[in-house]
Amino acid sequence: MASISERYSINYIDILIKCLKFHFAKRHSNVFVGDFNCPQINCNYPSCNVNDYVCKAVVSWVATSGLTQFVKFPTRQTNILDLVLCDSDQLICDVTSRPPIGHSDHNVVDFMVLVRDGKDSVDASIKYKWPEGNFEAISQYLSTVHFPGLCNI
Numbered sequence: 001m002a003s004i005s006e007r008y009s010i011n012y013i014d015i016l017i018k019c020l021k022f023h024f025a026k027r028h029s030n031v032f033v034g035d036f037n038c039p040q041i042n043c044n045y046p047s048c049n050v051n052d053y054v055c056k057a058v059v060s061w062v063a064t065s066g067l068t069q070f071v072k073f074p075t076r077q078t079n080i081l082d083l084v085l086c087d088s089d090q091l092i093c094d095v096t097s098r099p100p101i102g103h104s105d106h107n108v109v110d111f112m113v114l115v116r117d118g119k120d121s122v123d124a125s126i127k128y129k130w131p132e133g134n135f136e137a138i139s140q141y142l143s144t145v146h147f148p149g150l151c152n153i
Contacts, residue, residue, distance in 0.1 A: 013054045017061045024065060031092070031113060032067070032085040035106065039079035070095045076106045084111055091115075 024030055040048050040055045048055040062069065067085040070092045075082040086092045091114055098108035 009054050013057050017057055020061065021065075029086065029088040029091050030065075030067070032083070033109070034083065035075075035081050036083050037081055039081060041080070068092075070111065071109055073097050074107075075109060082106055082109050084109060 020032065036058055038048075038052075038055045038058050040050045040052055041059055042049055048059045061067075062085060066087050068087070068089055070084040070086065071080055071082060072095070074080055075097070084092060084095060093112050093114060095109065095111040098110050100107055
């Protein structure tokens, strides 16, 4: 039988994951950071090494949400407790460990999020005229190209 502490943890993790799923952006990238306090998670391959409900719930949410975990070094003693999760492999870079701040027993996780400043955004006035394309002429031209001769391997 689960202790009172374990039952509270189960309740809180269910509420947290429900909240994270609700606020998960469908049309934008998502970044989640924090102390997830799950030392049993194998961060190289999202799995849980023990039969722990909280750990398994976090791993399941990470996997089903398509998230990647970027912290590959211990953040407290030998455990990776502080995670940087993102659903875009191209968005997070330069993840490094820094010494703890103040009296904290966790190392600082320093990382960079790559974002556009909006200056180089795509011009919304561009309109492609695919229906006006002469695909028959393109097909005829491509049929005259000897593609194997283009590749000298």
